[in-house]
Amino acid sequence: MTARSSRRVQWGVLIGETVRLLPKARNVTDATLYASKITTPRGTKTPVxxxxxxxxxxxxxxxxxxVPTQLNLFEVSA
Structure with a gap:
């Protein structure tokens, strides 16, 4: 199943091995627009x-x- 289906999708951008969530993105167009505004230290592209x-x-x-992402090894307790 791809992101183009009708299921709820969480969008983000990949910066290195870390994903930055895009909570306001409603679809791939929003996510791509937000990704184009993100600046990285070396000017690398940020894939959606x-x-x-x-x-x-x-x-x-x-x-x-x-895509491989960093594992969260520690739980944050509230």
Whole structure:
């Protein structure tokens, strides 16, 4: 199943191995516009990524390839 389906999608941009969430993005057009405004230290591109839930892997939107991201090794207690 791809991001183009009707299921709820979480959008983000991949910066190195870290995903920055785009909570205001409603679709790929919004995500791409937000990604174009992000500046990185070396001026590298920030690919748009998506997933359907917190349990899914992130995938690049353009070619649906899974992307490796950093693992969260520590839980934050409130």
């Amino acid at each position: 990524v998506y997933r359907h839930s917190d349990n899914d892997m992130w995938h690049r939107w353009i070619d649906d390839v899974p």
